[in-house]
Amino acid sequence: MLQDQVWLATLAGIGAIALGFLYAIARARSPGDGQQVQKRAYAVRRWWFFALLLGGIGATWASLDPFPLPLQYGPDEAPQVVRVVGHQWSWQLSGNRFTAGVPVEFLVTSDDVNHGFAIYGPDGRIVTQTQAMPGYTNRLIRTFSQPGRYRVLCLAYCGVAHHGMAAEFEIVAAEERSRS
Amino acid sequence: MSAASPVMHPESESLGRGERIAVNFYVVSGLVVFVLMMLLGLVMRMAQGTWLDVGPVLFYQIMTAHGAGMVGAASIAASAVMWFFLRKYVRLRLAPFVANLVLFVLGAVAILAATFIGQYAGAWTFLYPLPVHSMGLWSTDAAALFMLGYLLIGVGFLLFYLDAMLAVVRRYGNLGRALGLQWLFGGEVDRAHPPAVVAATMVIITNSLGILAGAVVLVMCLINAYFPSVALNALLAKNLIYFFGHVFINETIYMSVIAVYELLPRFTGRPWSVSRPFLWGWAASTVMVLIVYPHHLLMDYVMPHWMLVMGQVISYASGLPVFVVTAYGALTNIHRSGIRWDMPARLVILSMFGWAAGIVPAILDGMISVNKVMHNTQWVPGHFHFYLLLGVLPMILAFMYHLSGSRSGARESAGDRVAFFVYLAGGLGFVLAFLAAGHASVPRRFAVHLPEWMPYDRAGSVGAMLLIVTMLVFTARIVAGLLKAPGDGAAAHAVR
Known part of the structure; x- marks a missing residue:
C-alpha cells in the first residue's frame, strides 16, 4: 500500500537526518581545526548535492511516468x-x-x-x-x-x-x- | 576556533528605550499568542479524542482562530527577529516597526471578535466562497470583519517591508546586490556580506508579493460579500489564496533563520560567512517560494497539468537549499567546534533538525501520486507542525533567549535544560501522532472522529500538554529576563 511506503520512507528519512545531527552533536564539544573541518565538509557537500539532485530527478521521472492524473478534456472514456x-x-x-x-x-x-x-x-x-x-x-x-x-x-x-x-x-x- | 571569536552581545545590538519597549511588546505578544493558540490546539485534539466535550460549532471556531492566530504569532515574532538583526547593517526606522505591531493587534482583535462573537468558522484559509456561504451559521459581517482583520495585518507587514526595502536599497544600491546576485557566476564573494541581509532581502521581495496577492483576493472577497452579483472564479481565488498563504507562512522560516546565522557562530566561535553556494541557495529560494504553491492544488485536476508538475518538482527542489546549505552549514559550523552549549545554541540546532526533518514528509506529500492518498489527511498538519513547532518556533525562542540574556546576563539553568528536552519529546510525540494518523487516512479538520482514530488524538494530546508546560517555562524565563532593567546585575550591555 502506498501509504505504508510513504510512512516507511518518512521514518527512514527523519531517522537518517537525526543520525547526522547526533553525529555532529557528539563531536561538537571537542575543538578541532575549523578550516580543515570546513574544507572536508565542502568537498563532501558537492557529492551530497549531486546525490540529492540525481535522486530527485529519478524519483520525479518514476512518479510522473505514466502521468498520475487523467486527461480532463474530451469525451467520457470509461465504461x-x-x-x-x-x-x-x-x-x-x-x-x-x-x-x-x-x-x-x-x-x-x-x-x-x-x-x-x-x-x-x-x-x-x-x-x-x-x-x-x-x-x-x-x-x-x-x-x-x-x-x-x-x-x-x-x-x-x-x-x-x-x-x-x-x-x-x-x-x-x-x-x-x-x-x- | 577562529582567531577572533564573535562577541555574544555586540554593541550594535543594544537598544534605545523606545526600541527596547517595542521589542518587548513584540516578544510578549508573540509568546502570549503562541501559548493561547497552543491551548486551543490542545482543546481540539482532546475533543477529537473525546477527552473533552466540544460541539462542532465551537470546534470549527477554535480551528479558525488557531490557524489564523498561529500564522499571525509566528509572523509577528519572526519579524522581530528580522528587525533586530537587520538593523545592525541597514538603517531601519522604529515607526514602521511599531505600526506593524499596532496593526497586528488591531487585526487580531478583529479576527477574534469575528470568530468568537460573530461565530465565523470559515478556517484561516477563507477559501471562497465558504466565508459567504455559512448556511446561516455566521453573518456576512462576521466574515467581512475576519477578512478586514487580515487586511490590517497585511498593511502592517507591508509598511515594515517597505521600510526595510528602502533601507536595504539605500545601503546596497539595489535588492539584487543585497541578495549577492553579482557573485553568482563569478567574482570574489565578499565574505563580510551579512547572511542576515541576504535572507531579509529575499523575504522583502517575496513576502511583499505574497501579501499583495492576499490583499487582492481579500478585497475581491469583500466586494463579493456585499455585492454577490460580482461573483469570483473559485479556481482563481484558490490560486491567489494559496499563493498568499504559502508565501506568508514560509516567510516565517526565512525571517527566523536569520537568528541561526547570527547566533550559532557566537557559540562555536566560527563565523558563518556567505559563499557562492549560500548565495545560489537564497537566489533559488527567492524564485522557488513564489512558484511552488501549486503543490496545494494537486487534487484540482482541472489546473493546467504543467503547473501541477511544477508544484511537485519545486517542492523537492525547495528542500535542496535547506539540506545542502543551511542545515548542512549548521552541522559543519558545530562539528568539532568546542561549542558552548546554552539555550540559544540548543534551540538553534533543534530548529535545524526540525526544519530539515519536517521537509521529508512534506516533499513526499508534494508528489501527485502520494497526494492522492495523503492530501487533507492529518499527514498535512503532521509535516507543517514538524517544521513550525520544531523548526520556526525554536529559532524564535533562540532569539528571545538571546535577547533576554542580553539584559540579565543569565546562562541556562537546569530547569531550562529539562524544559528543552521535554519540549523535544513532546514535540516529536505530537507531530508523529499526526503523521501516524495521516498514514492511517485520518482526515484533518474533522470535529468528530471515529473510535479507531482516537488513539492518535490522545497521543497527540499528551504531546501537546508537554509542549504547553514547557512553553510556559520558556515564557516565564524569557519575560523575567526582559523585565530586568537594563544595567541590572550582569547585564550584557546597557541602554544607549
Whole structure:
C-alpha cells in the first residue's frame, strides 16, 4: 500500500537526518581545526548535492511516468460513468453500484463551496481523491479491484457539518454483477 | 576556533528605550499568542479524542482562530527577529516597526471578535466562497470583519517591508546586490556580506508579493460579500489564496533563520560567512517560494497539468537549499567546534533538525501520486507542525533567549535544560501522532472522529500538554529576563 511506503520512507528519512545531527552533536564539544573541518565538509557537500539532485530527478521521472492524473478534456472514456455533486453537507452520486476490474469515471463538481471527494476502501484507507469545486468538473478515473463497500468522505473543510458529509457505493465482482 | 571569536552581545545590538519597549511588546505578544493558540490546539485534539466535550460549532471556531492566530504569532515574532538583526547593517526606522505591531493587534482583535462573537468558522484559509456561504451559521459581517482583520495585518507587514526595502536599497544600491546576485557566476564573494541581509532581502521581495496577492483576493472577497452579483472564479481565488498563504507562512522560516546565522557562530566561535553556494541557495529560494504553491492544488485536476508538475518538482527542489546549505552549514559550523552549549545554541540546532526533518514528509506529500492518498489527511498538519513547532518556533525562542540574556546576563539553568528536552519529546510525540494518523487516512479538520482514530488524538494530546508546560517555562524565563532593567546585575550591555 502506498501509504505504508510513504510512512516507511518518512521514518527512514527523519531517522537518517537525526543520525547526522547526533553525529555532529557528539563531536561538537571537542575543538578541532575549523578550516580543515570546513574544507572536508565542502568537498563532501558537492557529492551530497549531486546525490540529492540525481535522486530527485529519478524519483520525479518514476512518479510522473505514466502521468498520475487523467486527461480532463474530451469525451467520457470509461465504461462506467458517475456524476458527483457536492452540497453542504451531502454527496449526490448518479450511481452507487459498479463492477470491479472495470474503470469508473467520476465527474466531480460542487453546487456551493469547495469539497474534497475522497474514496475510502473497505479497509478504511483512502484509495484516491479529487476536489469538488463550484464551476469546474474534475474527472477522476479509477479501476477498483477489490469488491466491497466504499465510503466517500469530504476532505476539504466546507462548514460546520463537514465531518458528517459522507456517502457510500458498492463495488461488486463481475460475475455477481452479471447474475443480478 | 577562529582567531577572533564573535562577541555574544555586540554593541550594535543594544537598544534605545523606545526600541527596547517595542521589542518587548513584540516578544510578549508573540509568546502570549503562541501559548493561547497552543491551548486551543490542545482543546481540539482532546475533543477529537473525546477527552473533552466540544460541539462542532465551537470546534470549527477554535480551528479558525488557531490557524489564523498561529500564522499571525509566528509572523509577528519572526519579524522581530528580522528587525533586530537587520538593523545592525541597514538603517531601519522604529515607526514602521511599531505600526506593524499596532496593526497586528488591531487585526487580531478583529479576527477574534469575528470568530468568537460573530461565530465565523470559515478556517484561516477563507477559501471562497465558504466565508459567504455559512448556511446561516455566521453573518456576512462576521466574515467581512475576519477578512478586514487580515487586511490590517497585511498593511502592517507591508509598511515594515517597505521600510526595510528602502533601507536595504539605500545601503546596497539595489535588492539584487543585497541578495549577492553579482557573485553568482563569478567574482570574489565578499565574505563580510551579512547572511542576515541576504535572507531579509529575499523575504522583502517575496513576502511583499505574497501579501499583495492576499490583499487582492481579500478585497475581491469583500466586494463579493456585499455585492454577490460580482461573483469570483473559485479556481482563481484558490490560486491567489494559496499563493498568499504559502508565501506568508514560509516567510516565517526565512525571517527566523536569520537568528541561526547570527547566533550559532557566537557559540562555536566560527563565523558563518556567505559563499557562492549560500548565495545560489537564497537566489533559488527567492524564485522557488513564489512558484511552488501549486503543490496545494494537486487534487484540482482541472489546473493546467504543467503547473501541477511544477508544484511537485519545486517542492523537492525547495528542500535542496535547506539540506545542502543551511542545515548542512549548521552541522559543519558545530562539528568539532568546542561549542558552548546554552539555550540559544540548543534551540538553534533543534530548529535545524526540525526544519530539515519536517521537509521529508512534506516533499513526499508534494508528489501527485502520494497526494492522492495523503492530501487533507492529518499527514498535512503532521509535516507543517514538524517544521513550525520544531523548526520556526525554536529559532524564535533562540532569539528571545538571546535577547533576554542580553539584559540579565543569565546562562541556562537546569530547569531550562529539562524544559528543552521535554519540549523535544513532546514535540516529536505530537507531530508523529499526526503523521501516524495521516498514514492511517485520518482526515484533518474533522470535529468528530471515529473510535479507531482516537488513539492518535490522545497521543497527540499528551504531546501537546508537554509542549504547553514547557512553553510556559520558556515564557516565564524569557519575560523575567526582559523585565530586568537594563544595567541590572550582569547585564550584557546597557541602554544607549
